[in-house]
Amino acid sequence: MPYLSRLDRQQARFGFAVEAVALDSGYLTTPICRGLQSRKIFAVIAHRRFHPKQGLFPKWKFTFDPERNLYVCPASHELKYRTTDRKGYRQYASDPEHCKSCPLLDQCTQSRNHRKVVTRHVWEDSKDWVRNNRLSKSGKQLYRKRKETIERSFADAKELHGFRYCRLRGLRNVREQALMTAVVQNMKKMAIHLDRLEKQG
Structure with missing residues (x-):
């Protein structure tokens, strides 16, 4: 929660010109990704795996189409935009008439009305930007640097002090x-x- 404000304070107090940061998966949130991108700071954040219910498709199996603002499921059906909740998540829902006869239904959703809903934060593009940074050559080098420096300092503090x-x-x-x-x-x-x-x- 306080990460961005602490970063701003360090820059203001010590005159740091921060060009890039490398963080662990606990910092992979849309507000932090958005904040770093708006500050023009190259961000590399470790990937955090979310495990769906056993037997169901993970979210990455659903392809987002930004031009049409919809998702496409593994069976090539469209999940169209419905609404945006108060937390900033857009909801994309399938057509139950298509889903109830789909051979992949059991792997897609367990909802009683046969409707699959996928959510996407309004700042999800910033999170995608961070993911692409992590997979880049410079991003991989930066993340290795983090393990060699910051993590060693934490380990030293815990083990010796x-x-x-x-x-x-x-x-x-x-x-x-x-x-x-x-x-x-x-x-x-x-x-x-x-x-x-x-x-x-």
């Missing part, structure tokens, strides 16, 4: 523990860097 569990309760106390852990890690990095400079000199 007691960051696996919070020692005290309350936001203020947890923030203090997080900041002290970061201070210790930065001191270690500074000591290693100074040692290298001394050896070079």
